Amino acid sequence: MFPGLPDVADEELLRLDQQICFSLNAASRAFGGVYRVLLKDLGLTYPQYLVLLVLWEDGELPVKRIGERLRLDSGTLSPLLKRLEAAGLVRRERSPEDERSVTVALTAEGAALRERAGQVPRRLLVATGLPVEDLAALRALLDRVTVALDAAVVEPVE
Amino acid sequence: MFPGLPDVADEELLRLDQQICFSLNAASRAFGGVYRVLLKDLGLTYPQYLVLLVLWEDGELPVKRIGERLRLDSGTLSPLLKRLEAAGLVRRERSPEDERSVTVALTAEGAALRERAGQVPRRLLVATGLPVEDLAALRALLDRVTVALDAAVVEPVE
DNA sequence: CGCAATTCAATTGCACACAACTGAGTGGCG
DNA sequence: CGCCACTCAGTTGTGTGCAATTGAATTGCG
Numbered sequence: 001m002f003p004g005l006p007d008v009a010d011e012e013l014l015r016l017d018q019q020i021c022f023s024l025n026a027a028s029r030a031f032g033g034v035y036r037v038l039l040k041d042l043g044l045t046y047p048q049y050l051v052l053l054v055l056w057e058d059g060e061l062p063v064k065r066i067g068e069r070l071r072l073d074s075g076t077l078s079p080l081l082k083r084l085e086a087a088g089l090v091r092r093e094r095s096p097e098d099e100r101s102v103t104v105a106l107t108a109e110g111a112a113l114r115e116r117a118g119q120v121p122r123r124l125l126v127a128t129g130l131p132v133e134d135l136a137a138l139r140a141l142l143d144r145v146t147v148a149l150d151a152a153v154v155e156p157v158e
Numbered sequence: 159m160f161p162g163l164p165d166v167a168d169e170e171l172l173r174l175d176q177q178i179c180f181s182l183n184a185a186s187r188a189f190g191g192v193y194r195v196l197l198k199d200l201g202l203t204y205p206q207y208l209v210l211l212v213l214w215e216d217g218e219l220p221v222k223r224i225g226e227r228l229r230l231d232s233g234t235l236s237p238l239l240k241r242l243e244a245a246g247l248v249r250r251e252r253s254p255e256d257e258r259s260v261t262v263a264l265t266a267e268g269a270a271l272r273e274r275a276g277q278v279p280r281r282l283l284v285a286t287g288l289p290v291e292d293l294a295a296l297r298a299l300l301d302r303v304t305v306a307l308d309a310a311v312v313e314p315v316e
Numbered sequence: 317c318g319c320a321a322t323t324c325a326a327t328t329g330c331a332c333a334c335a336a337c338t339g340a341g342t343g344g345c346g
Numbered sequence: 347c348g349c350c351a352c353t354c355a356g357t358t359g360t361g362t363g364c365a366a367t368t369g370a371a372t373t374g375c376g
Contacts, residue, residue, distance in 0.1 A: 017279030018211050019297050020286075021189060025208070026229050027300040028186040029363080030307040031179060036364085041314040047332060050183070053176050063355065071184050074355050076333050083331085100341045100354040119315045121175030128178075129306030130299075138299045139177050141292060142185040148287025149188040156199040157277050187333080194334085205362060221325065232325050234363050241361085258324040258371045 034127050038120050042113065047076075048084055049117070052106075055090065056114045060105035062095065089113060192285050196278050200271065205234075206242055207275070210264075213248065214272045218263035220253065247271060 035046040044052070047070075054069045055061065061069075063077055072080075081104055084090045089110035095101040128135060193204040202210070205228075212227045213219065219227075221235055230238075239262055242248045247268035253259040286293060 017282055020293055021193070021204075021208065021282075022228070023297045023300040023304070024186055024189055027304045027307075028182055029229055030304045031182055032363085034307050034310065034312050035179070037312045038315050041316045045331065046179075050179065064353090070180070071187055072332090073334070075335080075357080078356050080332075094355095098342075098354085102355060116316055123312065123315065124175055124179075127307055127310035127312055128303050129310070130303060134299060134302075135178055138296070138303070139181045141288070141296045141299070142181040144292075145286050145288060145296070146181070146185045146188045149185075149192050149285055152192065152285035152287065154192050154195045154281065154285055157196050157281065158199045158274055190333085203361065222323090230362090231364070233327080233365080234361095236326050238362075252325095256324085256372075260325060 034124060035120075038123055039117075042116060043087065044113075044117075047072075047080060049120070051077075051080065051084065052089065052110065052113065052117070055104065055106050055110070060103055062101045062103050064101065066104060084110070189282075192282060193278075196281055197275075200274060201245065202271075202275075205230075205238060207278075209235075209238065209242065210247065210268065210271065210275070213262065213264050213268070218261055220259045220261055222259065224262060242268070 032046050035049065039046065039049050042049075050070055051066060054066055058065075063074060063081065067073055067077055081090065081092060085092055088107055091105045091107055092102050093105075095103050125132070125135070130138070190204050193207065197204065197207050200207075208228055209224060212224055216223075221232060221239065225231055225235055239248065239250060243250055246265055249263045249265055250260050251263075253261050283290070283293070288296070
């Protein structure tokens with residue numbers, strides 16, 4: 001038996017597992033749906049918006065750092081950044097001091113988009129229908145779970 | 159101004175928005191990563207496991223009902239179900255009483271897989287590192303957000 | 317009955333996600 | 347100096363996720 005867990009029937013655990021993974025999946029996609037609508041006229045997808053958020057904060061960053069912030073690898077970021085570049089929102093250039101690294105920087109157009117996106121957070125918070133304290137609690141729980149899951153050593157079943 | 163919201167600066171809202179969407183994304187993918195490892199040797203992806211969970215509960219269901227349970231449409235389910243069928247885990251046949259509908263049923267092999275997957279929920283709960291009460295609270299918050307987001311009427315920015 | 321609106325699954329096209337791999341570049345160590 | 351391990355971005359292949367469309371089947375309404 002695993003330590004730290006009450007002795008609950010497998011059947012009940014199965015149900016809770018279902019609820020958690022269903023709920024998290026549903027919430028994640030519900031967020032995605034609202035962001036998709038909000039960002040539609042800006043011509044941005046939700047992941048592209050997330051990348052711009054970190055760039056709006058830091059101005060310019062290597063691909064590596066963006067990936068660390070967003071938990072994304074180059075397999076996801078490379079084509080996404082190429083689309084942002086094709087849209088004229090960012091510039092990509094190899095770092096002079098380390099030719100392996102590619103620095104991503106906002107163009108004037110990309111920086112200007114921040115103004116138009118200013119309404120997104122408020123609209124989203126309203127759409128959640130939760131008071132800010134509850135959202136903070138939710139975020140805290142999510143972060144705790146994420147840290148634990150990242151640290152967990154998991155073996156495949158069987 | 160929107161009702162029910164404290165008067166918070168846009169800059170602060172932007173930060174909270176970032177935290178919420180970052181946290182939810184990170185948590186969602188962290189869950190996915192753990193499930194991926196757990197399910198590896200069963201030859202299942204996480205979404206395929208979710209489909210099997212509802213089938214293990216209900217035995218057989220039309221594609222439509224599976225989609226309602228999991229918030230997935232036929233564009234996602236059709237190819238996924240075809241892969242489960244190719245793996246010999248489910249059978250698909252058009253309903254005799256309504257030729258538009260396709261009923262998905264477990265094969266003996268698909269039903270038997272439930273035994274092997276029995277350890278998945280417990281392993282996952284351990285990996286989250288959260289007491290069961292916190293997970294229940296998390297689920298409750300996620301469900302509230304999801305209901306609100308689904309009901310929210312959202313207009314694109316600009 | 318007859319036909320238009322609706323329902324349902326499937327398909328197409330696009331954009332993530334991630335594992336596995338590639339290849340260029342860097343840094344350390346003998 | 348020379349080589350090897352490592353880092354970093356990019357590519358490939360598979361599997362979702364979703365909008366939009368298609369086409370068959372059904373329902374409803376006059």
